Amino acid sequence: MEQSAEKAPVVEMRNIKKHFGAVQALRGVDLALHRHEVLGLMGDNAAGKSTLMKVLSGAYSPDDGGVYIEGEAVHFASPMDARRTGIEMVYQDYALANNLDVSANVFMGREVVRMSLGPFGVLDYAHMELETKSLINRLKIDIASVRQKVERLSGGQRQAVAIARATAFDAKVIIMDEPTAALSVAAIDKVLDLVRQLKEHGSSVIIISHRLEDIYRVADRMIVLRQGRKVCDTPVAGDLHDFRERVVAYMIGARDDFAETITA
Amino acid sequence: MSQEIRRLFRENIRDYGMFIALGVIWLVFAITTDRLFISPRNLVNLVNQSGFVIVIAVGMTLVIVIRHIDLSVGFLAGFLGAVAAIAMVQWNLPVYVVIPLTLFFGVLAGLLTAFMVATLGIPSFVATLAGWLGYRGALGLVTRATGTIIIPNDTFNALGGGFIPDIIGLTILPDKHKVTLLLGLIGIILYVASAVRSRRRRGRQVDELSTPLFVFKLVVISLAIGAVAWTIAGYQGLSWTGVIVLIVVLFYDFVTRRTVLGRHIYAVGGNPEAAELSGISVSRITHVVFASMGMLAALSGMLYAARLRSATTTGPLLLELDAIAAAFVGGASAAGGIGTVFGSVVGALVMISLTSGMNLMGIDNSVQYIVRALVLAGAVIFDVATRRSGD
Numbered sequence: 081m082e083q084s085a086e087k088a089p090v091v092e093m094r095n096i097k098k099h100f101g102a103v104q105a106l107r108g109v110d111l112a113l114h115r116h117e118v119l120g121l122m123g124d125n126a127a128g129k130s131t132l133m134k135v136l137s138g139a140y141s142p143d144d145g146g147v148y149i150e151g152e153a154v155h156f157a158s159p160m161d162a163r164r165t166g167i168e169m170v171y172q173d174y175a176l177a178n179n180l181d182v183s184a185n186v187f188m189g190r191e192v193v194r195m196s197l198g199p200f201g202v203l204d205y206a207h208m209e210l211e212t213k214s215l216i217n218r219l220k221i222d223i224a225s226v227r228q229k230v231e232r233l234s235g236g237q238r239q240a241v242a243i244a245r246a247t248a249f250d251a252k253v254i255i256m257d258e259p260t261a262a263l264s265v266a267a268i269d270k271v272l273d274l275v276r277q278l279k280e281h282g283s284s285v286i287i288i289s290h291r292l293e294d295i296y297r298v299a300d301r302m303i304v305l306r307q308g309r310k311v312c313d314t315p316v317a318g319d320l321h322d323f324r325e326r327v328v329a330y331m332i333g334a335r336d337d338f339a340e341t342i343t344a
Numbered sequence: 345m346s347q348e349i350r351r352l353f354r355e356n357i358r359d360y361g362m363f364i365a366l367g368v369i370w371l372v373f374a375i376t377t378d379r380l381f382i383s384p385r386n387l388v389n390l391v392n393q394s395g396f397v398i399v400i401a402v403g404m405t406l407v408i409v410i411r412h413i414d415l416s417v418g419f420l421a422g423f424l425g426a427v428a429a430i431a432m433v434q435w436n437l438p439v440y441v442v443i444p445l446t447l448f449f450g451v452l453a454g455l456l457t458a459f460m461v462a463t464l465g466i467p468s469f470v471a472t473l474a475g476w477l478g479y480r481g482a483l484g485l486v487t488r489a490t491g492t493i494i495i496p497n498d499t500f501n502a503l504g505g506g507f508i509p510d511i512i513g514l515t516i517l518p519d520k521h522k523v524t525l526l527l528g529l530i531g532i533i534l535y536v537a538s539a540v541r542s543r544r545r546r547g548r549q550v551d552e553l554s555t556p557l558f559v560f561k562l563v564v565i566s567l568a569i570g571a572v573a574w575t576i577a578g579y580q581g582l583s584w585t586g587v588i589v590l591i592v593v594l595f596y597d598f599v600t601r602r603t604v605l606g607r608h609i610y611a612v613g614g615n616p617e618a619a620e621l622s623g624i625s626v627s628r629i630t631h632v633v634f635a636s637m638g639m640l641a642a643l644s645g646m647l648y649a650a651r652l653r654s655a656t657t658t659g660p661l662l663l664e665l666d667a668i669a670a671a672f673v674g675g676a677s678a679a680g681g682i683g684t685v686f687g688s689v690v691g692a693l694v695m696i697s698l699t700s701g702m703n704l705m706g707i708d709n710s711v712q713y714i715v716r717a718l719v720l721a722g723a724v725i726f727d728v729a730t731r732r733s734g735d
Contacts, residue, residue: 169621178615
């Protein structure tokens with residue numbers, strides 16, 4: 081992990097705890113994400129992956145522990161707070177409005193106006209469409225027109241629009257929740273290419289995925305959660321077969337690198 | 345270019361389908377009534393009689409777009425019409441106070457509905473059904489002592505039955521209403537100017553109509569505006585109801601298509617969860633939309649009362665259902681996110697034209713209902729069918 085040498089990590093989460101009623105979803109998780117890094121987050125159902133990311137994206141506030149962005153402590157009251165700090169989430173269901181076109185979705189909630197009249201601010205279509213077009217070209221997304229309604233796009237294209245939206249406003253961190261879950265093999269390749277593009281353009285990415293191959297192909301490092309705890313934090317290396325065996329061992333609880341920290 | 349036309353036809357059939365249907369209906373009635381239907385007098389009356397429905401249909405469109413419904417607006421309009429009459433007759437308030445006051449009451453009523461729907465989480469169907477009952481009772485109560493309230497105020501009544509003044513002393517075009525023609529001309533100029541400007545702003549970079557088609561569209565719409573102005577000018581000119589309807593329609597069309605608020609309304613309609621995650625307050629949008637619906641109900645109630653020169657004990661019966669039908673005929677979708685102001689206006693004109701034309705033909709009332717049922721069902725079937733082929 082040579083990246084972490086001098087600068088503070090982009091994201092650091094320390095000892096995050098969160099419970100829902102009697103269920104302890106997170107039991108003190110540490111996570112660090114470095115600049116230009118793609119981090120894979122894995123774990124079985126109910127391991128706490130989504131809860132942890134919802135804490136980071138502002139949807140939940142933690143019971144205990146702290147979140148630090150570039151070394152500074154932050155407290156997010158809502159997803160908008162997190163977005164203002166440069167943390168974007170790409171939701172599993174894409175969170176797009178199918179009745180609107182590509183450009184409208186990219187700028188949803190952040191519309192650019194050319195005349196400010198309070199709520200009657202006049203939309204600057206030209207600006208938003210051009211911006212969307214150049215964004216789509218930069219990310220090499222295959223969409224014919226930014227005026228196409230999202231309901232006419234394929235699943236892969238929708239995922240690409242959701243990712244493009246997350247990157248449109250100089251995001252520092254992009255969190256992707258199961259970005260490949262509903263996609264065809266060809267579409268998965270494109271999404272993974274997109275992740276590499278984001279990394280090249282200077283973003284840091286966290287990917288939650290069930291698909292081990294995806295993590296193996298794009299991630300620099302991965303964290304495995306099990307029952308609300310981090311059990312593994314390791315660079316992605318070696319061949320796929322070994323990698324798979326190791327990850328599965330952590331996921332089912334056969335191995336645990338952080339066992340002593342909890343029993344204390 | 346023929347390829348472009350085919351593509352445009354495929355993509356816009358949903359938007360233009362209603363205009364085509366309206367054209368066909370008018371053509372049929374023009375033939376069956378020996379052109380009586382398309383006489384200036386009948387067409388002008390058509391709009392004047394139905395202004396209060398069009399205004400409600402515009403507000404209902406936004407309510408349907410955000411996945412709700414408002415059943416209370418018919419009796420709310422009747423109730424607020426009676427309140428306006430009482431304010432003038434019994435409280436002796438001047439008409440310039442009564443109109444904004446009534447609109448304000450309408451906004452309050454809309455906010456009450458929004459509170460029930462957005463804050464308390466009551467389904468809008470149930471919340472507004474309660475409103476339907478409540479305003480019906482309120483209308484009965486306020487008119488119980490007096491029965492129908494006659495409105496003696498000429499200024500107020502002009503809203504429903506008056507025409508805009510003309511320039512006196514001009515000798516050109518003796519049989520035409522000059523101010524109406526002038527307004528039509530201004531309308532054409534403004535339309536062409538804004539279309540050209542918007543094309544210049546974004547046309548070259550982002551795919552747009554090719555130049556011949558763009559010019560064709562400008563000419564067709566300009567001719568349509570001109571034809572409408574010419575027809576109206578041939579009778580008594582533009583009515584005050586017509587002025588109000590035009591202002592409402594143009595304002596709401598502008599808000600829905602050009603402003604941040606409009607964009608947010610459609611975003612909430614398309615995917616409320618995504619809108620909320622993007623920082624758009626679904627609750628705030630719901631309040632705005634129902635408040636606007638309430639205000640338009642107040643306006644509609646005043647137009648209706650002004651037309652009758654009185655506030656009746658029942659108000660405009662079944663107005664809310666006519667408005668809902670107009671919105672659906674005009675292409676709105678109950679699933680939310682889809683529906684335009686102009687679409688609903690055309691939908692309202694379709695339904696009103698059917699009634700008017702069949703009346704002129706002397707068709708039995710019961711048969712009229714069945715024909716309108718078929719048109720409503722047909723429009724929705726067309727809507728569903730074209731949407732599926734779009735995927």
